[in-house]
Amino acid sequence: MRRLLNVRPRGGGRLLLGLLPLLAVALLYLGASTARHIENPRDKILPTPAAMVVAMIDMAKVDPMTGRVPLFEDTGASLRRLTVALVIATSITLVFGLALGLLPIVRAGFGPLVAAIAVIPPIAVLPILFIVFGLGETAKITLIVFGVTPFMVRDLAAHVTAIPEEQIVKAQSLGASTWQTALQVALPQALPRLIDSVRLSLGPAWVFLISAEAIAADVGLGYRIFLVRRYLAMDIILPYVAWISLLAVIMDLLLVQVSRRAFRWAHPLRDR
Amino acid sequence: MAQVLTMPPRPAALLSFEEVWVEYGDKVVLERVSLQIAPQSFVSIVGPSGAGKSTFLRLITGQEQPTRGRVLMDGAPACDEPGPERGVVFQRYSVFPHLSALDNVAFGLNCAGSPLLGRLFGARRRAVREEAAAMLEAVGLQDAREIYPSQMSGGMQQRLAIAQALVRHPRVLLLDEPFGALDPGIRLDMHELILGLWQRHTLTILMVTHDIKEAFKLGTRVLAFDKRRRDPQAPHRYGATAVYDFLLDRKSPLGVLSEMEAVQDIVGIAPSFDVPL
Ligand SMILES: Nc1ncnc2c1ncn2[C@@H]1O[C@H](COP(=O)(O)OP(=O)(O)OP(=O)(O)O)[C@@H](O)[C@H]1O
Ligand SMILES: [Mg+2]
Numbered sequence: 371m372r373r374l375l376n377v378r379p380r381g382g383g384r385l386l387l388g389l390l391p392l393l394a395v396a397l398l399y400l401g402a403s404t405a406r407h408i409e410n411p412r413d414k415i416l417p418t419p420a421a422m423v424v425a426m427i428d429m430a431k432v433d434p435m436t437g438r439v440p441l442f443e444d445t446g447a448s449l450r451r452l453t454v455a456l457v458i459a460t461s462i463t464l465v466f467g468l469a470l471g472l473l474p475i476v477r478a479g480f481g482p483l484v485a486a487i488a489v490i491p492p493i494a495v496l497p498i499l500f501i502v503f504g505l506g507e508t509a510k511i512t513l514i515v516f517g518v519t520p521f522m523v524r525d526l527a528a529h530v531t532a533i534p535e536e537q538i539v540k541a542q543s544l545g546a547s548t549w550q551t552a553l554q555v556a557l558p559q560a561l562p563r564l565i566d567s568v569r570l571s572l573g574p575a576w577v578f579l580i581s582a583e584a585i586a587a588d589v590g591l592g593y594r595i596f597l598v599r600r601y602l603a604m605d606i607i608l609p610y611v612a613w614i615s616l617l618a619v620i621m622d623l624l625l626v627q628v629s630r631r632a633f634r635w636a637h638p639l640r641d642r
Numbered sequence: 643m644a645q646v647l648t649m650p651p652r653p654a655a656l657l658s659f660e661e662v663w664v665e666y667g668d669k670v671v672l673e674r675v676s677l678q679i680a681p682q683s684f685v686s687i688v689g690p691s692g693a694g695k696s697t698f699l700r701l702i703t704g705q706e707q708p709t710r711g712r713v714l715m716d717g718a719p720a721c722d723e724p725g726p727e728r729g730v731v732f733q734r735y736s737v738f739p740h741l742s743a744l745d746n747v748a749f750g751l752n753c754a755g756s757p758l759l760g761r762l763f764g765a766r767r768r769a770v771r772e773e774a775a776a777m778l779e780a781v782g783l784q785d786a787r788e789i790y791p792s793q794m795s796g797g798m799q800q801r802l803a804i805a806q807a808l809v810r811h812p813r814v815l816l817l818d819e820p821f822g823a824l825d826p827g828i829r830l831d832m833h834e835l836i837l838g839l840w841q842r843h844t845l846t847i848l849m850v851t852h853d854i855k856e857a858f859k860l861g862t863r864v865l866a867f868d869k870r871r872r873d874p875q876a877p878h879r880y881g882a883t884a885v886y887d888f889l890l891d892r893k894s895p896l897g898v899l900s901e902m903e904a905v906q907d908i909v910g911i912a913p914s915f916d917v918p919l
Binding site: 534535536537539540541542543544545546547549550553554555558559633634635636638 | 703705723724725726728729730732734735736737738739740741749750752753754757758759760761790792803806807809810812
């Protein structure tokens with residue numbers, strides 16, 4: 371008998387193994403939902419799949435009052451906020467993470483500040499953002515940026531600091547200036563890590579987005595969930611949550627693909 | 643035919659160490675190192691682990707500054723940070739993992755040619771790639787141009803590191819246990835390679851090694867670092883220095899054998915000269 375450590379599922383077996391728990395959860399839900407509906411056919415807490423489909427078809431139809439499709443509107447608004455925020459966070463991270471990781475003088479100057487910012491709970495800052503930026507898009511985007519950037523900066527700085535000293539010395543002994551070392555040695559090695567760091571930040575970014583939308587918004591996935599909560603509309607909330615998860619998974623997969631394609635050297639052929 | 647009667651002038655020292663000390667807090671690593679390194683010499687450096695061999699090289703690369711004394715290159719203090727006239731090859735992490743073999747070698751040329759971007763375009767790019775390819779060929783890596791270091795064996799990586807360092811034509815090449823991680827067969831190949839490059843490029847090489855045979859086979863001069871005196875109560879209070887300095891005369895292999903034994907004593911069983919104070 372092989373050690374459990376060495377049993378590696380491949381191909382179809384692996385897919386099946388991944389699907390089983392998902393199927394189990396779905397079955398569990400179906401059972402609970404059916405049980406509740408036998409007791410009370412008008413149960414709203416665990417809607418049947420059919421009810422959810424009906425509710426979602428409604429959400430994907432043009433609303434005669436506004437002439438718009440709520441599902442698409444919400445998705446578009448949320449994705450726009452998320453993307454803008456992540457692009458800003460990534461740009462800040464690139465500059466500050468590289469500088470902090472590569473230059474001892476910047477580390478000495480700004481390291482403590484970044485460490486201090488990182489321990490502030492972002493949600494606690496939300497009221498300040500609403501006061502300063504009003505209730506519009508800026509405050510929501512700023513919250514996400516504020517929430518994920520300190521982590522990303524510190525992660526990237528740590529990664530750049532961990533580039534072996536030998537490499538940095540080698541670059542200089544080949545005549546590279548500080549700028550050339552940053553551009554040709556540190557930056558390329560930081561990029562795959564930056565993508566990983568964005569992937570890890572996707573979860574928190576969604577949390578901050580939905581929090582901001584729940585408090586002040588008139589469109590967005592988080593806004594919709596908190597709006598229909600008043601009517602106990604689980605038949606909308608549950609599919610919306612599933613939809614958000616699906617979006618998050620797709621973004622994650624896209625980032626992995628980008629990293630695989632663009633940074634072949636960082637992905638050795640055999641992944642454990 | 644006029645006979646040249648005067649001796650040719652002795653070549654001035656390329657590197658000189660003047661009473662150099664290196665200390666970390668109250669730990670003395672190197673003490674009173676005074677040495678001259680002649681151009682085009684191949685200096686092998688041996689010594690027990692922790693004797694300060696790497697520290698000695700780091701003084702030349704500019705990674706380390708002497709606590710006391712001076713390190714001079716061509717008679718001028720020039721070693722306060724790494725520069726292209728001093729090439730280095732370390733035991734590990736010497737090549738850039740994100741660049742193909744060819745780009746690793748082209749790195750130095752790109753840096754010289756393009757201060758702003760560190761990369762070249764058009765005809766200059768082609769010229770650089772040709773030069774880099776020629777250098778790869780010189781170390782026997784002509785078939786590995788597009789391969790990344792992670793796909794190379796240890797020996798290939800060290801060949802690449804040497805090619806990368808030589809492309810800027812350094813005056814001094816510093817090797818810190820460059821073949822330490824290679825198996826004996828590959829080592830022999832590397833010896834031939836490095837001797838050939840040393841002669842062809844009229845290099846000055848300083849190489850740290852743990853292998854005494856290797857030191858005597860390759861070097862024109864062998865230095866052994868060790869502590870000259872020891873304090874059993876506070877071993878860190880005394881630093882190491884070059885306790886043995888031998889200019890190899892290739893005509894007397896018998897002499898070399900006894901010399902190797904002498905060095906074996908230094909490196910293997912450390913002599914203990916307890917100093918009564
Ligand atoms: N940053 C540091 N702080 C304190 N001590 C240090 C530092 N760097 C090196 N040393 C000490 O300096 C001494 C010499 O180190 P060095 O790396 O030069 O030895 P070495 O001769 O190259 O050894 P090895 O053969 O194991 O590579 C060691 O005793 C080490 O503990
Ligand atoms: Mg060493």
